[in-house]
Amino acid sequence: MRILKIVTSPRGGRSVSTAVVDAFLAEYQETIAGSGVIDTLDVWSEALPDYDADAIGAKYKGVSGEAMTPAERATWDRISALALRFQNADRIVLGVPMWNFSFPYKLKQLIDLACQRGLLFTFDGKTYGPLLNIDKAFVVYTRGQSEEAGLQTALQPGFDHVAGYVEFWLRFIGVRNVTAMTVEHTWDGRARDMIDDGKRRAAALARQF
Template sequence: MRLLNIVSSPRGARSASIAIADAFLDAYGKASVSLETDTLNVWEEDLPEFDSQAISVKYKGVSKEPMDSHELSIWVRIQSLVKRFQEADRIVLGVPMWNFGYPYKLKQLIDLVSQRNMLFTFDGEAYGPMLKIPRALVIHVRGQSHDKGAGAGSPGFKHQADYIDFWLRFIGVDEIKSITVEHTWDAKAPETIERAKAQARAMALAF
C-alpha cells in the first residue's frame, strides 16, 4: 500500500492541516503494516515554474516534439512528479483556505502534473482519468466559521472544496472523503483541531 501525502501548508508544526493529516497517517500506519508514505510537500519540492517555457515543454511532450537539454530537464522533473501520483494507492491532501481559495503552490503542483496521457486522456471529444485510486482524504482547514453568525454565504467555503474534489475525480480517484475543520484561529481552535484529529483516526480504520 503506497500513500501519497500532499502537504500544502508552509506552517510546519503550527499547521492544523498537517497535524490532522499526521493523526490520520499515524492511525492508518498502525492499521496497515505494509504502508509506504510518500510525502510531497509543495513548499519543499523543487517545483518547476509553470511559465511560458514549461507550457512550451508541455505541448512538445504531448506532441512528442524534440526538446533541448534545458527543456528536457523540465520535462523530466514534471514526469517525476507525475510518477508519484501514478504509483499511489491512496491520497491524503491537507488544504488550508487562503483568501477563500487554496495555497498557490498547490495549484502550481496541479498545473504541473495534470498532463494529457499522464493523469488524464483526451480524444478530441471527451476526457478520461488515467489513475485508478480507490479513495482520497481531503482535509479542509478554515480559520473562520461556516455558521450563520460568520456568514455562511461567504465566498470560498464551497467552491474551494468543489474544485479539489473535481480535480481528484478528473485524474481518477473513485471516492473522496473529507474532513472540514473551522475556527482554527480563535479560542475554539484547540477543541476543533483535537476533534478533527479524533475524526481522522476513526476514518483511518476504514480507509
C-alpha cells in the first residue's frame, strides 16, 4: 500500500492539520501492522515550478503534439514527476487549513501543475474522465472559527467552499471514496480540547480506512 500524504500547511510542528493527519496515519499503520509506504509531498518544501508561460506552453503543446522548447520540456518533466506520485498512490491523505475561507495557495499550485490532461484526467472534446484508480482518500479540514459563528454575521463566510472544491477535485482525478472530517475552534480557548478530539476522531476513522 502506497499512501500519498500531501502537506499543505507551512507551520510544521505547529500545524493542526498536519498533526491530525499524522494521528490518522499512525493509527492506520498500526492497524495494518506497519505495512505501507508513505510518500510525503510537502507543497512548501517541494520547490514547485511556477505555473507560468513555460508550464502553460508545455500543457498546450503536450495536448497538440507540438515540439516543446527546452524550457517547456524541463517544466513538463517536473510536472510529469509530480503527477507520477499521484499515479503511484493507492491512497491519498491530506490536511487542509482554511485561509480566508479557502485553502492555501500552494495547494492550488500543486493542483494546477499536476492535474493535466493525459496525466490525471482525460478529455475527448466532450467528456472528462479520471486517469487514477484510487479507492480512498482522507481529508481533514481545520479552521480557527466555527460555522455557527458565521451565522451571527450579516455576510456569512463560505465554509463549504473548501470541502466542495477539494472533494470534487479528488473524485475528478479518480478517487472513488472520500472520508472527510473538520476540526474547528483551533484559535480560541477550546483549541486544545478540539485538537485532541480531532486526533481521536481521526484515529477512529483510520481503523475503517
